[in-house]
Amino acid sequence: xxxxxxxxxxxxxxxxxxxxxxxxxxxxxxxxxxxxxxxxxxxxxxxxxxxxxxxxxxxxxxxxxxxxxxxxxxxxxxxxxxxxxxxxxxxxxxxxxxxxxxxxxxxxxxxxxxxxxxxxxxxxxxxxxxxxxxxxxxxxxxxxxxxxxxxxxxxxxxxxxxxxxxxxxxxxxxxxxxxxxxxxxxxxxxxxxxxxxxxxxxxxxxxxxxxxxxxxxxxxxxxxxxxxxxxxxxxxxxxxxxxxxxxxxxxxxxxxxxxxxxxxxxxxxxxxxxxxxxxxxxxxxxxxxxxxxxxxxxxxxxxxxxxxxxxxxxxxxxxxxxxxxxxxxxxxxxxxxxx
Amino acid sequence: xxxxxxxxxxxxxxxxxxxxxxxxxxxxxxxxxxxxxxxxxxxxxxxxxxxxxxxxxxxxxxxxxxxxxxxxxxxxxxxxxxxxxxxxxxxxxxxxxxxxxxxxxxxxxxxxxxxxxxxxxxxxxxxxxxxxxxxxxxxxxxxxxxxxxxxxxxxxxxxxxxxxxxxxxxxxxxxxxxxxxxxxxxxxxxxxxxxxxxxxxxxxxxxxxxxxxxxxxxxxxxxxxxxxxxxxxxxxxxxxxxxxxxxxxxxxxxxxxxxxxxxxxxxxxxxxxxxxxxxxxxxxxxxxxxxxxxxxxxxxxxxxxxxxxxxxxxxxxxxxxxxxxxxxxxxxxxxxxxx
Numbered sequence: 025x026x027x028x029x030x031x032x033x034x035x036x037x038x039x040x041x042x043x044x045x046x047x048x049x050x051x052x053x054x055x056x057x058x059x060x061x062x063x064x065x066x067x068x069x070x071x072x073x074x075x076x077x078x079x080x081x082x083x084x085x086x087x088x089x090x091x092x093x094x095x096x097x098x099x100x101x102x103x104x105x106x107x108x109x110x111x112x113x114x115x116x117x118x119x120x121x122x123x124x125x126x127x128x129x130x131x132x133x134x135x136x137x138x139x140x141x142x143x144x145x146x147x148x149x150x151x152x153x154x155x156x157x158x159x160x161x162x163x164x165x166x167x168x169x170x171x172x173x174x175x176x177x178x179x180x181x182x183x184x185x186x187x188x189x190x191x192x193x194x195x196x197x198x199x200x201x202x203x204x205x206x207x208x209x210x211x212x213x214x215x216x217x218x219x220x221x222x223x224x225x226x227x228x229x230x231x232x233x234x235x236x237x238x239x240x241x242x243x244x245x246x247x248x249x250x251x252x253x254x255x256x257x258x259x260x261x262x263x264x265x266x267x268x269x270x271x272x273x274x275x276x277x278x279x280x281x282x283x284x285x286x287x288x289x290x291x292x293x294x295x296x297x298x299x300x301x302x303x304x305x306x307x308x309x310x311x312x313x314x315x316x317x318x319x320x321x322x323x324x325x326x327x328x329x330x331x332x333x334x335x336x337x338x339x340x341x342x343x344x345x346x347x348x349x350x351x352x353x354x355x356x357x358x359x360x361x362x363x
Numbered sequence: 364x365x366x367x368x369x370x371x372x373x374x375x376x377x378x379x380x381x382x383x384x385x386x387x388x389x390x391x392x393x394x395x396x397x398x399x400x401x402x403x404x405x406x407x408x409x410x411x412x413x414x415x416x417x418x419x420x421x422x423x424x425x426x427x428x429x430x431x432x433x434x435x436x437x438x439x440x441x442x443x444x445x446x447x448x449x450x451x452x453x454x455x456x457x458x459x460x461x462x463x464x465x466x467x468x469x470x471x472x473x474x475x476x477x478x479x480x481x482x483x484x485x486x487x488x489x490x491x492x493x494x495x496x497x498x499x500x501x502x503x504x505x506x507x508x509x510x511x512x513x514x515x516x517x518x519x520x521x522x523x524x525x526x527x528x529x530x531x532x533x534x535x536x537x538x539x540x541x542x543x544x545x546x547x548x549x550x551x552x553x554x555x556x557x558x559x560x561x562x563x564x565x566x567x568x569x570x571x572x573x574x575x576x577x578x579x580x581x582x583x584x585x586x587x588x589x590x591x592x593x594x595x596x597x598x599x600x601x602x603x604x605x606x607x608x609x610x611x612x613x614x615x616x617x618x619x620x621x622x623x624x625x626x627x628x629x630x631x632x633x634x635x636x637x638x639x640x641x642x643x644x645x646x647x648x649x650x651x652x653x654x655x656x657x658x659x660x661x662x663x664x665x666x667x668x669x670x671x672x673x674x675x676x677x678x679x680x681x682x683x684x685x686x687x688x689x690x691x692x693x694x695x696x697x698x699x700x701x702x
Contacts (some may be wrong), residue, residue: 029587029588030588031549031586031587031588031590032547032559032563032587032588033543033544033547033559034540034543034544034547035543036588036590036682036683036684037588037683038588038589038590038684038685039598039685039686040682040686040687040688040689041683041685041686041687042687042688042689043687044687047609055696090378094616103677103685115567115587116566116570117562118587123579127689170678171489172681174675174676174677174679174680175676176675176676179673180673181673181675181676182672182675182676183675191676191677193677195681197681199467199680199683200681200682200683201680201681201682201683202680202681203372204372204373204374204682205372205373208371208372208373208374209372220371220372220693223456224371227455229457231455247370248368248370248371248454249368249369249375249376249377249457250377250455251370251375251377292603299676299679299680300676301674301676301679301680302680303680327679327680329676329679332517333521334494334519334520334521335521335674336513336515336521336522336599337513337514337515337520337521337530337638337639337640338442338511338513338522338530338532338637340509340513340640340666340668341513341538341540341541341542341638341640341642341666342511342534342538342539342540343375343538343539343540343543344375344376344377344378344539344540345375345377345378345539346376346377346378346380346383346442347378347379347380348379348380348381348382348383349379349381350366350379350381356594
């Protein structure tokens with residue numbers, strides 16, 4: 025059973041997951057992804073190579089058979105285990121909890137060699153629908169507090185399989201980076217009766233210089249204090265704390281934004297490695313006044329972080345970052361990138 | 364002039380430093396360090412390839428000439444600039460300050476092809492003396508609040524030059540990861556009248572299973588919630604908040620520990636990339652009661668983080684980590700490693 029332990033200095037949880045060692049590429053300097061298409065568990069016809077699917081976008085075909093657009097399956101090397109009770113314990117003066125959680129893979133297309141941005145907007149919207157469906161399912165499980173959706177592309181972003189996919193991790197705690205944002209947003213709202221995310225998107229839309237793109241429902245900008253060169257944030261224009269509340273027409277608009285932005289990265293930065301992260305509101309908030317204003321104060325958003333340079337001792341030791349590209353310059357580059 | 368900007372959600376400072384783009388290896392997937400020894404600015408006889416030294420361990424030889432053991436020079440591609448006034452400003456509702464600071468390179472030996480652990484304990488102590496000397500000098504500068512000492516070894520830890528060196532960055536703010544530790548330690552002391560670092564080292568020395576090594580003055584253990592597989596912490600046994608207060612005989616004992624631990628890494632993990640980070644007390648604390656108990660509540664320490672697997676979307680988005688090696692197992696492996 026994996027175990028989750030809290031660092032007594034930072035209150036950061038660390039997931040201990042010895043099973044991850046069984047992954048094909050463990051403990052190697054992962055500079056290049058070596059991959060044999062015959063072993064690819066994510067292509068059509070190889071459905072039996074994965075654990076049984078927990079979701080699929082199908083047109084009448086049987087589960088775990090060919091004939092799908094998007095397929096969600098449990099990770100074969102899960103960081104957390106779906107079985108077992110959530111127990112929280114003191115170990116000496118340390119804190120731990122059992123490593124229960126879900127770790128799933130969203131296979132974004134049955135076609136090998138395609139990237140997410142190669143799909144048409146409807147195809148990308150099917151991926152986003154898969155996220156939403158997994159939210160609606162996993163939030164029923166009272167052991168889980170937060171659902172983390174992310175995508176690693178390229179070896180420098182930690183990907184070990186090149187076939188287009190993203191990952192979903194259901195966690196029995198609210199991660200510290202999300203908690204920080206929630207707390208900041210709550211305090212801001214308490215003081216100003218305005219949403220910090222709204223204020224920032226508004227300021228960026230007025231200032232324009234850090235804006236990359238906007239459509240009817242979403243704005244894309246390079247954050248003022250971006251950690252990574254060419255980092256972007258995709259923010260909904262309307263107030264919405266939970267990603268899973270997105271309606272189909274919004275998903276299609278978001279797919280349109282994603283296709284454009286990822287295509288711009290590909291053309292401007294020559295197919296960079298990147299991480300894409302969804303930050304959204306946590307689940308279990310019914311029982312606490314702490315969350316009272318969350319629907320007004322917090323807004324889900326996507327962050328895309330190109331991984332052009334490594335993270336070194338400075339970043340590890342300070343929690344701060346050195347970025348060599350000003351966001352206004354990054355935004356200009358991305359605006360002008362022809363796709 | 365570089366600029367330092369605060370992220371409004373996390374209160375994390377980000378250094379914007381376009382000059383860093385001029386580094387030889389910028390924007391490449393830095394999987395292998397390609398390096399020509401003829402261009403090596405760190406070997407004896409190449410003193411003119413670097414900016415003039417700010418410190419050197421010499422036996423009577425002239426500055427910036429051959430005949431040294433350790434040499435400290437300004438970084439040719441500094442993240443921060445030593446010239447200029449520290450100004451703090453509001454930009455819209457964002458916060459920024461001018462990017463003043465020092466960014467220096469500690470050349471640990473004139474010999475190419477040696478690693479820090481290849482030096483004898485006296486040689487390693489000379490490196491530690493160089494750190495101490497730079498602390499004592501840079502703390503005179505009232506613009507600086509914190510001095511960050513770190514070492515990147517190997518391409519996967521962000522190193523761009525293979526010649527043995529470490530780096531010193533003087534910052535005009537206290538980094539958020541250090542602040543967290545300071546705050547936690549202060550609260551712990553206020554509640555218990557004991558030092559958290561003392562209690563942890565004591566608990567680890569009693570438990571033994573996560574201990575790697577100890578000598579008279581220092582203990583080395585794998586932290587209970589290590590972020591990285593085989594992470595170790597080197598902690599002084601006596602109460603000491605400031606690294607720069609170390610006396611010569613303590614430096615020699617620390618050198619002894621470093622030599623052993625780094626040699627154990629090399630043998631157990633086959634020359635892994637790693638980051639070494641010194642966490643110590645900040646400078647400017649005279650004027651505030653906030654720091655009243657720091658000499659009792661805080662203790663400087665070194666952390667060594669092997670970089671065996673990449674940091675991916677999960678870590679970027681949560682601030683949490685997945686570690687596939689339990690610290691007790693890591694400690695056992697390191698204890699048993701023959702050097």
